[in-house]
Amino acid sequence: MVRIRIHGILKEECGVEVIDIEGTYLNEIMSKLPKEVKNVLMKYSKYLIVLVNGRRVYDLESIQLLPNDYVDLMIPVGGG
Numbered sequence: 233m234v235r236i237r238i239h240g241i242l243k244e245e246c247g248v249e250v251i252d253i254e255g256t257y258l259n260e261i262m263s264k265l266p267k268e269v270k271n272v273l274m275k276y277s278k279y280l281i282v283l284v285n286g287r288r289v290y291d292l293e294s295i296q297l298l299p300n301d302y303v304d305l306m307i308p309v310g311g312g
Contacts, residue, residue, distance in 0.1 A: 258295035
């Protein structure tokens with residue numbers, strides 16, 4: 233089971249913080265997300281940052297996941 237953690241505005245708009253999904257590859261996991269979550273991710277796709285176990289990834293298709301891995305979804309936040 234892979235744990236998806238959703239942060240910041242994505243979490244607020246999705247209405248969910250954590251989702252556990254079965255799968256082997258990152259693109260497979262992402263395709264299994266609920267439709268509401270996918271819609272929010274598409275809205276912010278230009279800014280989306282994906283981390284697997286704390287490391288940023290860019291190619292979702294080639295990333296193989298192990299049970300108990302964490303995937304964090306976020307967008308950059310600025311402030312001052």
